[in-house]
Amino acid sequence: MTGRRRHRLSFIDLAGEVLAGLLARPGRTALTVLGTVIGLAALVATVGLSQTAGNRIVGRFDELAATEIRISSRPPASEGEDTSIPWDAPARMQSLNGVVTAASVSTVDTGGALVSTSPVRDPARRTDLNLSVLAASPTLFDTVHARLLVGRYFDEQHSRRAERVALLGATAAERLGVASLDELSAVRIGDELFLVAGIVGTVDRQFDILGAVVIPEGTARSLYHLAQPETVIVETRIGANALIAKQARPALRPDNPSVLEVAVPAEPRRVRDAVQSDLNLLFVVLGLVALVVGAIGIANVTLVSVMERTGEIGLRRSLGATKVHIATQFLLESSTMGLIGGILGAAIGTSVIVSVALVQTWTPVLNLAVPFAAPVVGALIGLLAGLFPALRAASLEPVEALRSTT
Amino acid sequence: MMLPASGGSTIARLRNVGRTFGTDPAVHALVDVSLDIAAGAWLSIVGPSGSGKSTLLNIMGLLDRPTSGSYTLDDVDVSRLTGSERAAKRAADIGFVFQAFHLLPYRTAVENVMLADLYSGGSRHDRRARAAAALESVGLADRLEHVPSKLSGGEMQRVAIARAVYTNPRLLLCDEPTGNLDRVSGEVVLEVIGSMHDTGLTIVMITHDDEVAAHAQRRLRIVDGRLGGPP
Ligand SMILES: Nc1ncnc2c1ncn2[C@@H]1O[C@H](COP(=O)(O)OP(=O)(O)O)[C@@H](O)[C@H]1O
Ligand SMILES: [Mg+2]
Numbered sequence: 066m067t068g069r070r071r072h073r074l075s076f077i078d079l080a081g082e083v084l085a086g087l088l089a090r091p092g093r094t095a096l097t098v099l100g101t102v103i104g105l106a107a108l109v110a111t112v113g114l115s116q117t118a119g120n121r122i123v124g125r126f127d128e129l130a131a132t133e134i135r136i137s138s139r140p141p142a143s144e145g146e147d148t149s150i151p152w153d154a155p156a157r158m159q160s161l162n163g164v165v166t167a168a169s170v171s172t173v174d175t176g177g178a179l180v181s182t183s184p185v186r187d188p189a190r191r192t193d194l195n196l197s198v199l200a201a202s203p204t205l206f207d208t209v210h211a212r213l214l215v216g217r218y219f220d221e222q223h224s225r226r227a228e229r230v231a232l233l234g235a236t237a238a239e240r241l242g243v244a245s246l247d248e249l250s251a252v253r254i255g256d257e258l259f260l261v262a263g264i265v266g267t268v269d270r271q272f273d274i275l276g277a278v279v280i281p282e283g284t285a286r287s288l289y290h291l292a293q294p295e296t297v298i299v300e301t302r303i304g305a306n307a308l309i310a311k312q313a314r315p316a317l318r319p320d321n322p323s324v325l326e327v328a329v330p331a332e333p334r335r336v337r338d339a340v341q342s343d344l345n346l347l348f349v350v351l352g353l354v355a356l357v358v359g360a361i362g363i364a365n366v367t368l369v370s371v372m373e374r375t376g377e378i379g380l381r382r383s384l385g386a387t388k389v390h391i392a393t394q395f396l397l398e399s400s401t402m403g404l405i406g407g408i409l410g411a412a413i414g415t416s417v418i419v420s421v422a423l424v425q426t427w428t429p430v431l432n433l434a435v436p437f438a439a440p441v442v443g444a445l446i447g448l449l450a451g452l453f454p455a456l457r458a459a460s461l462e463p464v465e466a467l468r469s470t471t
Numbered sequence: 472m473m474l475p476a477s478g479g480s481t482i483a484r485l486r487n488v489g490r491t492f493g494t495d496p497a498v499h500a501l502v503d504v505s506l507d508i509a510a511g512a513w514l515s516i517v518g519p520s521g522s523g524k525s526t527l528l529n530i531m532g533l534l535d536r537p538t539s540g541s542y543t544l545d546d547v548d549v550s551r552l553t554g555s556e557r558a559a560k561r562a563a564d565i566g567f568v569f570q571a572f573h574l575l576p577y578r579t580a581v582e583n584v585m586l587a588d589l590y591s592g593g594s595r596h597d598r599r600a601r602a603a604a605a606l607e608s609v610g611l612a613d614r615l616e617h618v619p620s621k622l623s624g625g626e627m628q629r630v631a632i633a634r635a636v637y638t639n640p641r642l643l644l645c646d647e648p649t650g651n652l653d654r655v656s657g658e659v660v661l662e663v664i665g666s667m668h669d670t671g672l673t674i675v676m677i678t679h680d681d682e683v684a685a686h687a688q689r690r691l692r693i694v695d696g697r698l699g700g701p702p
Contacts (some may be wrong), residue, residue, distance in 0.1 A: 089577040308631045380573040383534060384634075385590035386563020387555040463534045467569065 068198065072128060074359065083397045086340035086370070097366040100359025100432045101406025101446060102413065105439045107352035109414025113431035114348075117422050120198075132165070133270060134310050136297040138163060146382025148324040149293035150317060152282070155202045165304030168205035169294035170271065173198040173285045180278055182241050184327045196237050198254060200285030206232075208298050209268040216246050216263025222252045223262075224283035225442050231259040234275035252278065269326040271298060356446060359406060362451035367399045371458040378458055379466030392459035396451045403447020414439070482533060482641055482673050483508040488540035490526050490696075500526040501537070502696040508642070508675060513668040515687030516698075523696040524677035525646055526564040531675060532565050532644045533557045545641060556633060562591040566635030568664075570647035572627045574619040580606055581615040584634045591638040605633040609663045625656025632663055634671065649683055659670045661686045 086096045149158070150169065153422070158167035165405060179193035205211075206218045209429040233243060240251065243264065251258050259280065268274050285291040297317070301309045310329050314322035323393045378391055415436050422429035472473055483506075490501040496676065498525045498683050502536055508514060508531075518524050529535040530542060533549060542549050545564065549557065566587075574583045580637070584602035587593075609629040619627055628648060635643055648655030665686060684690050692699045 072587055073592065075595070077595070081624055082589070085577065085582075127590075184616075376571070377575055381586075381590070382558070383532065383560050383565075383567045383569075383573075384587050385560075387558040389555070390590065392556075399628060464529050466572070467534070467571075 066395040068101025071101045072122060074386070074393070078432050079394060079397060082394055083401055086394070086398050087401060087456075089465070093366060098359075098402050098406045098409070100343040100355060100408045101403055101443050102340040102359075103400035104352050104357075104359045105354030105407050106413035106417065107348055107355055109411050109435055109439050111419040112347035112435050113350060113418035113423060113429070114416065116427070116430045117427050118420060128431040130148075131306055131330065132180070132303055133330060134292055134299045134301065134306060134313065136299070136313050137291070137295065137326050137328070139324060139326045141324075143369045146324070147321075150160060150325065152294065153204055154294055154297045154317050155204050158299050158309075158313065159204075161309060161310050161312055161316060163302050165300040165302055166204055166208045166402055167297060167299040168208040169282065169297050170199055171282070171291055171293075173280070173289050173291060175254055176288060178257075180241070182243060189219050192241065193201070197273065198278045198285075198289075199274065199277045199281045200242050200289075200291055202282050202294075205274075205279070205298070206269045206297070207272075207276060208300050209271045211265045211268045211274070214264040214266035215408055216261070219262050219281050222470075223272075224281035227284045227437045228281065229259045229284060229288075230262045232279065234277050235264060235265045235266050236276040237278060240276075254278065268443050277453045282443060302305065307392045307419045359403075361400050361447045363399050364446055366402075367395060367451050367454040368457065370456045371395060374458075375461060375466045375469040378400070378461050379463050379469065382461075382463035383467065391461075393457040396448060399451025400456070402448040403443040403445065403450070404440050405443070405445020410443065411436040411439035413436075480510045481507045482510050482545060484543040484698055485531070486543075488527075488531060488537045488542060490523070490535070491538045500696050501530070502683050504540070504696075504698045506691075506698060508673060511671050513665075513674040513686075513688040514676070514691065515684040515689070516553060516675065516691045517681055517684035517691050518677075518679065518693035520679055522693045524679075524693055526677065526696075526697075527693065528644050528646050528677050531642070532567055533589060535560050557593045558590070563637070564641040566638065566643045567641035568628070568631050568643065568645040568648045570650035571595060572624075572631045572651070574617070574627055574630055576619055576683050579616045579618055580611060580622065580630045580633075583619070583630055587634045587638050601679075602633070605629065607639040608636075608666070609633045610659075623656065626657050628631050628652060628656070628660045629663055632660070632667070636667055641673065643672050643674045646673065647678055648676060649678070649680070657683065 136150065136154070141148050151345040152169075154169050158164050169223075177197050180196040180198075203218065203220045216232070218232065219228075222228075231254075233241065233252070238244070243261070246261060246263070250258055253259070259278070265274060265279070267432070281292070294377045296315075299313065300307060306329060310327045313327050314325045318325055335458055338406060374444060378411050381391060417429065418431055419429045421427075482520065485504055485506045488501055488504040489499065492498040492500055504527060510606055515528065521658060526535065530537050536550065549560065552560065570667075575586065578586070581602045583599050584605050586594075588598050588602075602664070603612070606612060606615055609632050611626060611633065614622060614626060617626075619630070622630065630653075632648075634700075643664075648664065652660060653698055661683065664674060664676065669690075674687075676683050676684075687695055
């Protein structure tokens with residue numbers, strides 16, 4: 066007598082059947098998987114690229130803008146009202162806890178004096194340029210993250226002694242035709258000769274420095290009667306911005322805080338969100354369309370496969386397969402196609418992110434969950450797509466199925 | 472009518488089995504069929520096309536259910552079994568050989584034979600060896616790795632027989648096993664079936680061909696769904 070024997074299709078055997086089924090027609094399987102690959106690659110790339118682009122903006126914007134405040138005077142309300150910023154404003158700000166550096170900077174009224182390189186005026190060579198002249202506390206260069214091309218910065222000594230030294234911004238130097246300090250060590254502002262101490266190559270904020278001649282504040286006070294600092298730039302520690310913005314006015318003008326204005330840059334998040342949603346929408350829609358097309362493709366091919374393999378289904382039933390065994394096999398075939406699509410999609414999508422980031426010299430950023438979610442999503446799509454064909458296969462009557470001669 | 476078994480214990484017992492298809496008009500494919508199949512018998516049922524042979528074999532193989540009467544297989548009233556219980560019984564106790572072979576085109580001979588083990592729960596570690604032995608027993612030891620398209624019709628049917636007997640069924644059911652074969656290949660296949668019978672396997676074979684039916688030990692005739700005596 067036959068006892069009750071185990072009647073269970075083992076997973077290894079089932080996996081073997083699924084693999085054999087998919088590999089029987091590798092070309093068709095590859096084409097079927099393509100839609101899912103494209104869809105998931107597009108989605109992974111979209112998420113990653115917007116994260117990467119968002120990070121780039123946040124990286125520059127958050128770090129610089131979110132740690133910066135600017136203080137200036139408001140126009141006097143009544144005649145004779147003292148709205149000035151004190152000369153020791155940078156020092157006062159730096160004494161506050163949460164301030165990294167602070168500097169004062171002002172536009173100098175030179176009375177329309179032009180800047181030239183030639184020590185003696187030569188009517189044949191017009192090198193006289195209308196460059197702006199800035200007066201700055203020596204801390205300015207730290208505060209704007211300046212990097213020198215050549216030379217050195219001026220310091221507290223130069224300012225106190227009102228020495229005639231100047232730094233040229235890179236653009237100003239270029240317009241004046243100055244490349245190094247060897248061939249020229251002085252510029253003329255109007256009739257005043259200034260020693261060029263250095264050339265500033267780049268800055269991270271206050272970009273007008275690059276096109277200007279920068280002289281010490283003390284020099285500007287004695288030479289051009291600069292009355293008060295125009296703007297104080299403060300770099301704060303991350304997160305200290307709001308606090309310092311509140312403390313700045315009483316710190317600089319304890320007698321009358323309301324004469325000062327404090328500017329805090331706009332919230333960076335809004336900028337990032339705007340960029341992200343712009344970038345995303347199109348690709349998300351494209352990715353979803355490709356996914357739907359991919360799902361229809363898998364459903365279609367699985368259905369064709371069920372019809373082609375009607376005889377095989379009948380044979381398997383005659384060998385003892387239950388409806389569940391048959392349905393499971395086709396569901397697993399369609400899910401595997403989705404899974405493969407998801408794996409390839411994640412790989413391609415990630416490569417796209419890295420390539421774009423490389424070309425743009427951004428840092429590629431991708432939430433690790435995304436490439437791992439793609440195969441899961443792919444498998445689920447395959448599962449859904451296989452549902453109808455699998456039910457069709459399972460509901461075939463064995464006798465009918467066996468009549469098919471395939 | 473009642474046809475007693477020719478001796479020994481009874482494997483399969485059909486009582487007043489009827490099978491009717493459809494309603495308008497109803498086709499009575501089987502009418503009041505009663506039959507006992509003794510263990511170790513080789514029975515052939517011969518009848519013209521459309522006489523109900525395949526319908527009878529499908530009921531005996533648990534691929535179809537009778538609309539009336541009872542069927543007992545190994546003392547189990549199979550009409551009480553659920554679909555998956557019947558599937559389990561097919562896997563364990565029944566081997567089929569079809570006219571159209573039903574080999575999977577992308578699998579080698581040995582892989583086609585091994586397929587039967589999937590649903591009957593045979594152990595995996597000696598699966599290939601057992602399949603090779605089954606192919607050897609049908610004279611195909613040198614065709615193990617051939618795909619069906621590289622085999623002749625007779626060879627394909629012998630692979631199908633190997634697959635059917637590979638799981639050691641209680642009952643081998645053959646539906647026109649030589650129907651797609653030339654005379655010579657058909658003879659070889661019948662010899663192979665005979666050798667299976669010699670090992671003690673119980674066999675029911677249906678055919679429209681009297682000469683083919685003559686190979687069996689015991690012969691019955693079927694006409695218009697009714698089982699008659701020996702031709
Ligand atoms: N699913 C079905 N629906 C309707 N009629 C059927 C069905 N299956 C078989 N028949 C009919 O039952 C009769 C017996 O068929 P079958 O058993 O296949 O005959 P045989 O195998 O002897 O040629 C035939 O008249 C056939 O048309
Ligand atoms: Mg038939």
